[in-house]
Amino acid sequence: MKDIILTDPLPKFFLPPAQVRCELRYFDSATDADFAAARGILAYGHVRIDAPMMDRCPQLRVISNHGVGVDHIDLQAAAARGIPVGNTPGCVDAATADLTIALMLATARRLVVSDAFARSAEFTQYNPAILIGQEVTGSTLGIVGMGRIGCEVARRAKAFQMRLLYHNRSRRPEAEAEFGAEYRSLDDLLQESDFVSLNCPLTAETTGLIGAAELGKMKPTGILLNLARGQVVVTQALYEALRDEKIQAAGLDVTDPEPLPRDHPLLQLSNVIITPHLGSATGRTRHTMMQRTLENLFAGLDGKPLPNEVK
Numbered sequence: 001m002k003d004i005i006l007t008d009p010l011p012k013f014f015l016p017p018a019q020v021r022c023e024l025r026y027f028d029s030a031t032d033a034d035f036a037a038a039r040g041i042l043a044y045g046h047v048r049i050d051a052p053m054m055d056r057c058p059q060l061r062v063i064s065n066h067g068v069g070v071d072h073i074d075l076q077a078a079a080a081r082g083i084p085v086g087n088t089p090g091c092v093d094a095a096t097a098d099l100t101i102a103l104m105l106a107t108a109r110r111l112v113v114s115d116a117f118a119r120s121a122e123f124t125q126y127n128p129a130i131l132i133g134q135e136v137t138g139s140t141l142g143i144v145g146m147g148r149i150g151c152e153v154a155r156r157a158k159a160f161q162m163r164l165l166y167h168n169r170s171r172r173p174e175a176e177a178e179f180g181a182e183y184r185s186l187d188d189l190l191q192e193s194d195f196v197s198l199n200c201p202l203t204a205e206t207t208g209l210i211g212a213a214e215l216g217k218m219k220p221t222g223i224l225l226n227l228a229r230g231q232v233v234v235t236q237a238l239y240e241a242l243r244d245e246k247i248q249a250a251g252l253d254v255t256d257p258e259p260l261p262r263d264h265p266l267l268q269l270s271n272v273i274i275t276p277h278l279g280s281a282t283g284r285t286r287h288t289m290m291q292r293t294l295e296n297l298f299a300g301l302d303g304k305p306l307p308n309e310v311k
């Protein structure tokens with residue numbers, strides 16, 4: 001008999017490998033009986049998985065998260081109920097670091113407004129005076145969160161001959177040795193960097209980490225990149241800093257709230273580029289994430305240790 005699994009609607013390529021041993025029930029249409037019978041939860045999107053949901057599932061053996069960040073899952077509640085939580089670290093790093101660099105280049109070289117200009121009637125001839133950007137090569141990049149993704153960003157930034165600073169909960173001697181990254185307090189990093197890249201997990205410590213005071217420490221030419229979680233940045237403070245040109249630009253793959261309401265003033269600014277939470281969104285990475293998610297799910301259903309358990 002197949003195991004009943006609660007999940008979000010999954011893409012087509014995910015279905016055959018999941019359905020080998022699972023019957024899928026979608027959160028938004030699952031009945032009380034489905035919750036009562038569920039032996040696993042496959043968290044594909046960011047549905048909040050909290051204690052009341054766990055208590056609706058007395059048979060629950062495992063929660064398997066498609067992705068790295070588990071801030072939408074109440075880990076304490078899961079631990080208290082003896083339910084292991086799995087995630088997919090490692091396989092998302094390259095794609096997320098690629099998008100960090102893409103947003104760095106796109107904000108520095110004003111790609112989105114340039115594209116609009118090139119399509120408009122205003123573009124009548126080559127004009128060396130317009131749309132001047134910032135040079136990425138040789139600039140200083142400050143990485144907040146020198147974990148796996150931060151290290152991949154550093155690796156790519158070296159190809160642009162960037163000077164690297166980092167801030168992390170603890171010193172990372174390997175990153176210092178491999179990339180020549182210099183440790184800084186958050187304040188010093190904000191003051192010295194041309195680009196500040198947020199690549200940290202969302203935790204109690206990083207919620208609201210970048211507010212008005214922190215943005216005020218950045219250079220007026222500084223560019224903020226957020227590939228972490230929207231809640232790491234105080235949205236209103238960021239809006240004001242961009243509106244008042246206290247910083248030059250921001251590249252955001254995540255926002256708080258997410259998505260921003262259509263009438264949010266941040267969406268009116270031309271010095272911000274927003275992508276809809278696409279850090280790991282490449283075909284290859286999505287495929288590997290699927291495999292890792294199912295490995296954790298199936299191991300949990302079998303009562304075996306998860307290959308990647310969140311501790």
Ligand SMILES: O=CC(=O)O
Binds near residue numbers: 066067068092279280
């Ligand atoms: O946001 C995506 C992830 O946490 O992997």
